[in-house]
Structures are given as C-alpha cells and as structure tokens.
Amino acid sequence: MSDRAEKLLTIRHHVSRTPHIVLDTEKCAACLLKPCLYFCPAGCFSLVDNELKFQYEGCLECGTCRVMCANNALKWDYPQGGYGVSVRLG
Amino acid sequence: MTNKFDVIVVGAGPAGSSAAIMAAKAGLKVLVIERGEYVGAKNMTGGMLMSQILNEVVPEFWKEAPLQRPVVSQRIMMTSGARSMMVDIGNQKFLEPPFNGFSVLRHELDAWMADKAREAGAIVVTGTVVDDVIREGNRIVGVKTRREDGDVYGDVVILADGVNSLLARKVGLKKPDKAHDIGLGVKELLALPAKTINERFGLTGNSGAAFMAIGDFARGIPGGGFIYTNKESISIGMVLQPRALIDQKVTADEVLERFKAVPEVARLIEGAKLIEYSGHLIPEGGYDSMSKLYADGIMVAGDAAGFVVNTGITLQGMNLAIASGKCAGEAAVKACRKQDFSVSSLSEYETLLSEGVALNAMKTHRRAPELMSSSRLFSEYPDMVNDLLEQIVTIGPGPQELAMKIAWREMKKIGWKNLIHDGLTGVKSL
Numbered sequence: 084m085s086d087r088a089e090k091l092l093t094i095r096h097h098v099s100r101t102p103h104i105v106l107d108t109e110k111c112a113a114c115l116l117k118p119c120l121y122f123c124p125a126g127c128f129s130l131v132d133n134e135l136k137f138q139y140e141g142c143l144e145c146g147t148c149r150v151m152c153a154n155n156a157l158k159w160d161y162p163q164g165g166y167g168v169s170v171r172l173g
Numbered sequence: 174m175t176n177k178f179d180v181i182v183v184g185a186g187p188a189g190s191s192a193a194i195m196a197a198k199a200g201l202k203v204l205v206i207e208r209g210e211y212v213g214a215k216n217m218t219g220g221m222l223m224s225q226i227l228n229e230v231v232p233e234f235w236k237e238a239p240l241q242r243p244v245v246s247q248r249i250m251m252t253s254g255a256r257s258m259m260v261d262i263g264n265q266k267f268l269e270p271p272f273n274g275f276s277v278l279r280h281e282l283d284a285w286m287a288d289k290a291r292e293a294g295a296i297v298v299t300g301t302v303v304d305d306v307i308r309e310g311n312r313i314v315g316v317k318t319r320r321e322d323g324d325v326y327g328d329v330v331i332l333a334d335g336v337n338s339l340l341a342r343k344v345g346l347k348k349p350d351k352a353h354d355i356g357l358g359v360k361e362l363l364a365l366p367a368k369t370i371n372e373r374f375g376l377t378g379n380s381g382a383a384f385m386a387i388g389d390f391a392r393g394i395p396g397g398g399f400i401y402t403n404k405e406s407i408s409i410g411m412v413l414q415p416r417a418l419i420d421q422k423v424t425a426d427e428v429l430e431r432f433k434a435v436p437e438v439a440r441l442i443e444g445a446k447l448i449e450y451s452g453h454l455i456p457e458g459g460y461d462s463m464s465k466l467y468a469d470g471i472m473v474a475g476d477a478a479g480f481v482v483n484t485g486i487t488l489q490g491m492n493l494a495i496a497s498g499k500c501a502g503e504a505a506v507k508a509c510r511k512q513d514f515s516v517s518s519l520s521e522y523e524t525l526l527s528e529g530v531a532l533n534a535m536k537t538h539r540r541a542p543e544l545m546s547s548s549r550l551f552s553e554y555p556d557m558v559n560d561l562l563e564q565i566v567t568i569g570p571g572p573q574e575l576a577m578k579i580a581w582r583e584m585k586k587i588g589w590k591n592l593i594h595d596g597l598t599g600v601k602s603l
C-alpha cells in the first residue's frame with residue numbers, strides 16, 4: 084500500500100450525500116497546470132484519461148483548494164453539520 | 174431552546190470556548206454553535222499549547238485539563254544532506270506550575286474547553302453549520318444555521334470559526350485571500366509506548382519535548398517540520414506553502430515522508446504505528462493580513478481574524494486564539510452591561526487586545542511572514558551552518574584553519590546582501 088493510501092485510511096469520514104465542494108468542469112478542462120493535483124493533502128483531485136476527477140468524499144475540509152484553485156472553478160462550502168471529516172485525536 | 178441570546182459564538186475551538194467561558198461566567202446567556210459531529214471533530218494542531226493565557230481563562234487548568242506532556246525541552250534542528258545540528262533549550266522549571274507549555278491533542282482539549290463553557294452556563298450545540306448572519310440595517314443581530322427554523326438572535330455575534338471563516342468573508346471583515354497568507358499543515362500521529370518515547374527522546378517521567386526542524390529535506394520548499402511528544406504517541410508534521418508544492422509538483426504528504434526519512438527523525442519514530450493523518454490550513458500572513466476585528470454587533474477572534482505567529486522556531490496559534498477569544502468575551506460583557514452593541518462600543522475589544530498579549534504578539538512578529546517565505550531560511554542557512562560545523566569538527570589531511578575563518582567563508586557563499594536582509598528580517602521577527 085502506498086504511503087498516501089495508508090495515511091488516508093486512518094481518517095474517519097461521515098460522508099454526506101450532497102457534495103460540499105462543486106467544480107465547474109469546463110473551467111477545469113481549460114486549466115492547464117491543474118495545481119490541485121499537488122496542493123490537496125487528501126488527494127481528492129486526480130487525472131483519469133486526462134480529465135480532472137474530483138472526489139469530495141475524502142476531503143479534509145482544509146480549504147487549500149478554496150484559496151489556491153487556479154481558475155476560480157470551485158464552489159466551496161462546509162458539509163452539512165455533523166458530516167464530513169471527524170478527527171478522533173487531532 | 175429560546176432563540177434569543179446575549180452572545181452567539183460561532184465555532185467551539187479554543188477561541189470560541191474562551192469567549193464563551195468569559196461571557197457565561199459574567200452571567201450572560203451564551204450559545205456556542207459548532208459544525209463538527211462533536212466538539213473538536215474538525216480540529217488539529219501541532220502542537221504545543223503555551224500555558225500562560227489559558228491559566229488566565231481557567232486558573233490552574235493543568236489540574237484538570239486533558240494535557241499530554243509538559244514540554245521541558247525545545248529543540249531546533251537544522252539538517253543539510255547527511256549532516257544535522259541541533260540546539261536543545263531545556264528548562265526543568267517547566268515541569269512545575271505555572272509551566273511553559275504542554276503538548277496537546279485537540280479532540281480532548283477542545284471537548285474539555287467546551288465543557289468549561291457549559292459549566293459556566295453556556296449552551297453548546299454541535300452538528301450545526303452557521304451559514305450566514307442576520308442583519309438589521311448595518312447591524313448584525315443573529316445567525317442563520319443550516320437547520321429548519323434555524324435563525325437564532327443574539328446581541329453580539331463572535332466569529333471564532335477558524336482559518337477558513339466563510340462568515341468573516343461574507344460579512345466583509347476579511348481581506349481577500351492571498352496564496353502566500355496560508356500555510357498548509359499536515360500531520361501524523363504515531364503510536365509508541367511511553368517508555369520508548371522517553372528512551373529515544375532522552376526524557377524522564379511525563380516530561381515532553383518539542384522539535385522544530387528546518388533543512389533541505391523539503392528540497393527547497395519553504396516550510397518547517399515539527400515533532401511533539403505526547404503521552405503514548407508522537408505528533409509529526411510539516412507546515413508548507415501550497416505555492417511551493419505546485420511549483421515543485423509534489424504533494425504535502427510526500428514532503429512529510431521526506432522529513433520522516435531524515436536519519437535523526439527516522440530513528441525517533443522507528444516502528445511507530447500510524448494512528449491518524451490530518452491536514453489543516455494556518456493563517457500565516459501575520460499582522461498585515463489580519464481581518465477587521467469588529468463591526469456593529471460582531472467581533473472576530475482566533476484564526477478567523479488571523480491571530481497566528483509562525484517564526485519557524487515557534488508557532489503560536491492556540492494561545493493567541495485563547496487570548497483573543499478571552500478579550501472578545503470580555504468586550505461582549507461590557508457591551509451587554511451598556512446595552513450598546515455599536516461599533517464604537519465594541520471597539521473595547523481592540524482596547525482589551527492592545528492591553529493583552531494577542532495583538533502585541535502580532536505586531537512584534539510583523540516581519541515573520543517575510544522571513545518564512547524566504548527559501549534561504551530552509552535550504553541555504555541549514556547548509557551553511559552544517560558546512561561550518563562539519564569543517565570545525567573534521568580533522569583532515571590539509572592545513573588546519575581557525576573556526577572564525579571558516580565561518581567567514583561560509584557566510585560569503587550566501588552573499589552579504591542576503592545575509593544582512595534576512596538577518597535584519599529575522600531579528601525583527603523572532
């Protein structure tokens with residue numbers, strides 16, 4: 084197992100059915116550098132067949148993409164109360 | 174639950190709970206609203222909590238608070254390739270009241286602080302997101318929660334909703350975000366038996382150590398590593414600039430692996446079991462990036478306002494959150510006594526802040542962000558120091574040189590202009 088997968092497995096999530104972050108896929112398609120591949124500490128952004136794929140389920144709600152998205156393509160909000168990441172130790 | 178309060182606090186981190194404790198202790202009707210499933214669910218830290226301010230909010234908190242270890246040894250490590258040097262600032266006095274600081278884990282600490290607010294009479298609700306404020310003209314008179322019939326009214330709203338504070342941005346108190354104003358923190362908690370921790374870190378009993386590390390393990394990415402000893406685990410992590418991650422096409426968790434692979438570090442954590450990974454932003458922009466602290470009916474405290482000082486050697490956030498939360502709570506009490514919630518009445522918040530530690534710390538370390546964004550701090554300086562020490566301790570076949578002469582030559586490599594610039598910034602920011 085990769086280091087990253089091992090890390091991500093230790094995080095507890097209470098996944099809401101409604102995504103709290105929504106991407107404008109057209110803007111992502113036009114985004115050349117795709118910095119989100121590097122700045123997201125949970126690997127929520129990946130490239131599949133050259134297309135950006137976003138999985139909100141593993142999100143740590145850190146907010147890095149809220150600030151760093153290169154193309155203003157994100158609607159960023161908190162998940163519904165009680166949902167999302169739940170740190171056990173912190 | 175009636176829906177009119179004297180004070181509504183958004184966020185049950187250290188800032189919010191401190192504000193609630195102060196306001197509730199004075200007899201005000203206080204509501205704290207937290208979005209996490211439980212208090213602490215969204216929070217992580219390095220971390221070492223400096224004890225002075227919490228002692229003012231909860232006197233002798235160490236008798237009851239869930240703390241990990243009193244930190245008696247603060248170590249600063251500089252690595253460069255295979256070489257490393259470490260300074261150990263130890264003080265056994267820090268093992269006794271009033272202590273200096275403790276390693277902490279946030280779930281237990283935050284839960285305890287929220288309980289102190291409850292004990293003082295505050296109501297703390299969890300699992301509830303505040304989506305917006307309610308306005309009457311220019312004045313803020315309450316908050317909208319993401320629940321049915323979720324409007325709640327309060328004479329004063331205190332935003333203690335952390336670094337991403339969507340509310341301070343909505344209300345227009347926060348300046349627009351800038352990439353260099355945020356640091357991305359990633360951390361792992363690694364389980365190790367207390368005995369092993371003590372052996373490896375040279376500790377006895379329940380005493381603790383804190384490490385701040387800078388060096389080329391991050392390969393030129395400005396940012397530092399930290400290690401804190403807990404009772405039976407180690408907190409290890411890094412604070413990095415997202416901009417640099419993008420430039421170097423590397424992720425934060427990969428850079429953390431590089432830090433963990435530094436031989437001195439690897440030795441400390443060998444065989445330890447990963448029990449939790451986490452990530453969080455830090456507002457690192459310093460005094461010049463701070464939000465406006467108050468307006469009609471509203472105050473902002475803690476990370477939400479930007480109360481963090483990171484000098485690379487020390488990171489202060491929780492203590493400043495507590496200090497600013499305390500002032501906001503006290504200002505709310507004064508405003509309620511006068512029944513005046515206007516911006517001029519709430520300017521008392523700033524007065525209290527100026528008399529206390531929080532705003533002073535921000536002003537004192539005003540230049541720290543500039544120093545922290547210099548890649549020289551994280552690569553060339555550790556390199557220079559280690560080159561220097563290596564030459565001093567290595568006896569080679571060639572002619573021997575005086576240490577001072579070696580030092581001059583090493584410093585020349587960085588260039589006098591840079592040295593003087595960073596030196597001045599450093600002196601002004603430490």
Ligand SMILES: Cc1cc2nc3c(=O)[nH]c(=O)nc-3n(C[C@H](O)[C@H](O)[C@H](O)COP(=O)(O)OP(=O)(O)OC[C@H]3O[C@@H](n4cnc5c(N)ncnc54)[C@H](O)[C@@H]3O)c2cc1C
Nearest residue numbers: 184186187188208218219220221303335358475476490491
């Ligand atoms: C990696 C790392 C290492 C650090 N190391 C240290 C250290 O060693 N020492 C130190 O003193 N500081 C350290 N800090 C900084 C410190 O953790 C923060 O400054 C501190 O936690 C800020 O406290 P706060 O109460 O302002 O905000 P937070 O602790 O972030 O609390 C905000 C609360 O508000 C809630 N919330 C947010 N929005 C809403 C909403 N809309 N509705 C309802 N609830 C909401 C959140 O769930 C959260 O509980 C570190 C930070 C990081 C990331």
Ligand code: SF4
Nearest residue numbers: 111114119152153154
């Ligand atoms: S940085 Fe923003 S716009 Fe670019 S690919 Fe990522 S999410 Fe899309």
Ligand code: SF4
Nearest residue numbers: 123142143145146148
């Ligand atoms: S908030 Fe943080 S963890 Fe979540 S998707 Fe954005 S960068 Fe990744």
